[in-house]
Amino acid sequence: MPRIVYVLPDGTRREVDAAAGTSVMKNAVLNDVPGITAECGGSLMCATCHVYVDPADAGRFPPRADDEEEMLEVTEAEVRETSRLSCQLTVDDTLDGITVHVPEEDA
Amino acid sequence: MTASPTATPTVDLDPMVLFADPYPLYAQLRRDTPVAYVPAMGRLLVTRYEDVVTVSRDWETFSAREDTPGPEHKIIGETLMSFDGEEDHLRLRRMMDAPLKPRALREHWEPVFRANAAALLDDLAGRGEADLFADFATPLAAMNLASFLGFEGVSAQQLIDWCKGIIDAGGGYMLDDAGIWERGFAARDGVIAATDAAADRVRGNPDPSMISSIINSPEPMTPQQLYSNIMITIGGGLNEPRDVLLTAAYGLLTNPDQLAAVRAEPSLWKKTFEEACRWVSPIGMFIRQVARPVELGGVRLQPGDKITGVVASANRDERVYADPDVFDIHRKGPSHVAFGGGGPHFCIGAWAARASIGTIALPALFDRLPNLRLDPEREVPWGGFVFRGPLAMPVRWDA
Numbered sequence: 001m002p003r004i005v006y007v008l009p010d011g012t013r014r015e016v017d018a019a020a021g022t023s024v025m026k027n028a029v030l031n032d033v034p035g036i037t038a039e040c041g042g043s044l045m046c047a048t049c050h051v052y053v054d055p056a057d058a059g060r061f062p063p064r065a066d067d068e069e070e071m072l073e074v075t076e077a078e079v080r081e082t083s084r085l086s087c088q089l090t091v092d093d094t095l096d097g098i099t100v101h102v103p104e105e106d107a
Numbered sequence: 108m109t110a111s112p113t114a115t116p117t118v119d120l121d122p123m124v125l126f127a128d129p130y131p132l133y134a135q136l137r138r139d140t141p142v143a144y145v146p147a148m149g150r151l152l153v154t155r156y157e158d159v160v161t162v163s164r165d166w167e168t169f170s171a172r173e174d175t176p177g178p179e180h181k182i183i184g185e186t187l188m189s190f191d192g193e194e195d196h197l198r199l200r201r202m203m204d205a206p207l208k209p210r211a212l213r214e215h216w217e218p219v220f221r222a223n224a225a226a227l228l229d230d231l232a233g234r235g236e237a238d239l240f241a242d243f244a245t246p247l248a249a250m251n252l253a254s255f256l257g258f259e260g261v262s263a264q265q266l267i268d269w270c271k272g273i274i275d276a277g278g279g280y281m282l283d284d285a286g287i288w289e290r291g292f293a294a295r296d297g298v299i300a301a302t303d304a305a306a307d308r309v310r311g312n313p314d315p316s317m318i319s320s321i322i323n324s325p326e327p328m329t330p331q332q333l334y335s336n337i338m339i340t341i342g343g344g345l346n347e348p349r350d351v352l353l354t355a356a357y358g359l360l361t362n363p364d365q366l367a368a369v370r371a372e373p374s375l376w377k378k379t380f381e382e383a384c385r386w387v388s389p390i391g392m393f394i395r396q397v398a399r400p401v402e403l404g405g406v407r408l409q410p411g412d413k414i415t416g417v418v419a420s421a422n423r424d425e426r427v428y429a430d431p432d433v434f435d436i437h438r439k440g441p442s443h444v445a446f447g448g449g450g451p452h453f454c455i456g457a458w459a460a461r462a463s464i465g466t467i468a469l470p471a472l473f474d475r476l477p478n479l480r481l482d483p484e485r486e487v488p489w490g491g492f493v494f495r496g497p498l499a500m501p502v503r504w505d506a
Contacts, residue, residue: 029164037442040453041164043197045204048442067208074209074458 002096006033007054009104020093024086024100025049035102042087047071049086050079054099058082061089077103115406116140120147122492129391129492130432133420142404142414150394151406151414156424156444158404159416162395163448166191169395171452173413177394179277182291183342184335188452196451199328203336204455205320206255212462215315216255220463221471223250228475235506236482239353240499243472248349251463256337257305257316269294270345273338278493295338302337344456347389350496352464355383356472357497358434360481365436366473373470378436380465384422385443386434391419391492393447418444419495476504 004027006014018027028036028049040046044067053061061084064072068088072079084100091098118140120132136143136154144151153159162169171191187203190196205211227247231237249263249270258266276291302318309319317340321333328336359366359379369375397412408414421444423431428440446454454460473479481487482501490498 037449039442039446039449041166041450043200043451043453045208045453045455045457070208070210 002091002093002098004091005054005097005099006036006051007099007101008034009102018091021090024051024089024091024098026087027091028086033102036086038087044068044071044085044087047075047085050075050077050103051084051086051089051100052080052082052103053084053089054101055082057098057100060095060098064088075103115151116143118143118145118152120145120152122147125492126490128489129419129495130423133417133423134425136417137420137424137426142406142408148415149413151408151412152417153403153414154417154420154424155404156421156427156441159418159421159444160448161403162414162416163393163444163452164450166451168397168399168401169414170398171196171395173394173396174411177277179273179342181288182273182277182295183338184331186335186339188339191451198326199332199336200451200455202321202324202328203317203340206315206317207456207459209458209462211315212458216251216459217462217467219254220251220467223247223254224468224471225475228471232475233506236501236503238499239356239472239502240349240497244349244352244468244500245345247352247463247468248345248347251348251459252341252344255315255317255459256340257309257314257318258301259305259308261301265297266341266345269297270341273298273342274346274494277342295334298338298341299334302334306333340456343390343454344459346494346496347456348460348464348468350387350389350494351380351383351460352468352472353497353500354387354389355379355464355469356479357481357487357500358383358386358436359473360479360502362434365434369436370473375436376470377461377465378438379469380461381443382434382436382438384445385428385438386422387489387495388419388422388443388445389494389496390445391495392417393452416448418448419492421448476502478505480504 001017004016004018004024014033016027016031025036025038025042029038037048039048068085071085072083133154141155142151142153153162171189187196187199224247227243231242245267246263249266253261253266272290272294276287305318306322310322313319313323321328369379392415395414397408397410399410401408425431446457480503482503485501487500488498
């Protein structure tokens, strides 16, 4: 069961044990991680599940697809190299300990 | 209704009172009976923000599929609104959302929306007075909708009439009027003919329109699905941008300090749009059917129970928003739920509405009509609860 670490804007860490095959967004919503609103529930229509993948974990997820790139253009918070929509980040056992940062403006 | 109404708080609501102003009743429901059975509707009304969000997000417990379809089914048929899940719902949605996503809007539709707004305002500018409902908001919403659907050669008035025909018949308000169904079926036939014409034009010759996206999909919809989903797009894509435009304009015209603020800081147009959605939500409610036993707001629900999530009430929930009845573009707080409370049925037109109204129409209106003001000698009537907005908005400006 991979563990996901959510780092909130104030530095607080929230650790969640996720079922393999579920998304970083879904686990945030199920565990009430603040700042990940996920209005469209993973339909790639809202851009409210924006996170920054920790630089140490860069490259552990497959790259952004074109439709994810598109929605990242309309996020509230600044878009960085490490920006992802967490609905598109699926975890499995190889991703144990993956760390993402919740953007300030969404929190 | 399988849960016994005696075990559940029951309230009687008068639809005419709701039509005039539903907000005092919603405040009472939120306070006393946040999940309440309404016999006249045969449904449980859910009125608090937290519960509305729960219902909206958990589609496995609160299903969009109802075992007895509503009156709209007779006109429209089965649309993506009554499906759940990836295969049944998301597949249809993916075909339809292409022209409504941010990049297509920016690259293709925003210039069209801008030209539509400019054409109407150019015609109005010399007049010095108008009804913003009939002379600007309604035709603008219709022109924008016709554009992104792919309805070439369909006039704004034609689309307005079709929309009204579909909604009056499908809305279930005036079922005792014999002419309602006749006009509803005539509207349906008109939409089908226009959809066929557009489909013939774009088949194998794609353009950025919704009908093109559907027709040229690898696994397109059946013709009936195409017609039904175009009809639901008309039913949800004309009155809503019209109403949010008028609500936002009214909010600014009655709060001169906020109008001055947004004129000084154009980034506030976005907040103005979102606050108008919250303050008077153009679509006030959504429907679901309980799929498995669950407790909500202290009430036990059983499979088969029909529930209505009242987003208009959630958006005025005093547990979430300070002074919820006040229009305030500087407001803090969580996102409004006018596009739905989150989940797979999040409004497919949200970005198109943000662009066409928030980014384009509202700034253009206040730029083009100097010293725009409500007509001091005439009232702004409001109405509706399933759909709600100003029914007319007489204004003057310096021509």
